[in-house]
Amino acid sequence: MNVLEVENLGFAYGDRQALRDVNFSAAAGRFTALLGPNGAGKSTLIALLTKLYELQQGEIRVASFSLRSEPREALRRLGVVFQQSTLDLDLSVEQNLRYHAALHGMPRFLANERIEQELQRQQLVERRKSRVRELNGGHRRRVEIARALLHKPGLLLLDEASVGLDPASRQALNAHVRSLCRSTGMSVLWTTHLLDEVQAEDDLLILNRGVLVAQGRADSISAADGNLERAFTRLTAASAA
Template sequence: MIGVQHVWTGGPGNEVAALDVAGVSHSYGSKRALNNVSFSIAPATFTVLLGLNGAGKTTLFSLISHLYDTRHGSIRIFGHDIRRASGEALRCVGIVFQARTLDLDLSVYQNLSYHASLHGIGGREARQRIATLLETVDMRGREHDKARSLSGGQMRRIEIARALLHRPSLLLLDEATVGLDIQSRAGILATIRRLVDTEGIGVLWATHLIDEVEDGDHAVVLRQGNLVASGTVSDLIQASGTGSIRDAFSKLNRSGTAGIAEISP
């Protein structure tokens, strides 16, 4: 295996990692889906969780979001252990799953206000946040439309707005652009990157689409449940001896599973 491992150890003031995954493994019966995966990401950064279908991305998201219990290893979100302090950890996180989760018979506003009430946000505050977020995701004026009338890309924008309602510090998106046209994909990705730059939100963006990765990103690469690289895109390219992230990713998925070379942050 080729690759780099960039372990974030804190910035000014020694802030805790936005997400710290340490020695995490998970199996479905006799099938190992994740094997001793460890990486950390800093606050206010865009990190790509990159892997082919079946690499373990969705399993990892299910563990981070506490849909599955973490039995082997630990996951901390801004210092909160997802298993021992799930409430505190999940209050820091907004999640957009790969499968559509809007209630199609409700309006956009009803979908969002219901989610706001689950987080204890009511009345005037909920209305203000919904109006602001619809502007943020370029869906202003659609609050009274039924969810079923929206396109796939528009539904995804509403799901992103919903995930941001409780003002999380970390946003998880699992294959958020799957099934969308090129223009919709680009628009959603631009919106998320803008949130990192303007709001200081940390993002973990799971994808198998290499064209969604930019040179300035951090990248975590999974292959058949194993971590094969973690670090900046430029470090990954250099360590792989290739000229692009596309070629580096291709090489990583042809390589074996030997040790990871470490590069200091």
């Protein structure tokens, strides 16, 4: 079963085409990496998936619900961590989570249960009363993940979530999201421009200049070139030519 289906997706900013006829699917319970250089169109794609931008061309379905005709049902199945943090820095970790739960209309007893569960899962119990501005970058990202998972989405989208983190924190965050994917059966779409955030067993999409130039398992895409770095260089160079 596919948790996400994208068909014939196109988007333009005026006369500049940002995405061109993009087609792919993301399987349930899988970690899918969306890899591309800066300016490839990854953030535009995330903006369309989350309905920050209206669809111009094509179709997006989340858990079989059309984002065009059934947006409320489609968006209920998504959890999102954007590249730019949207946490309130002056609220505590727990207050940020409670505010999000209220936006989703959760009754208090359910919000209490979900917040406790996510604080435990993200290893934030001891920081629940800390103001967000007191946390380091890695812990802030964990708060954002906790917030995104409160309503138990089937698909978690992370748009360049490791930007601004030091290498150790980047690796820890990537490993943490993968462990959530394995332990919960949740699907993940992780966008990045960093090759070391992709593993051989990942489902991989490579986007360049708005064109999807490769899709499949990362080790299969890499096979002809010997490693992912050489494959990525060849595929993006060919697209740019």
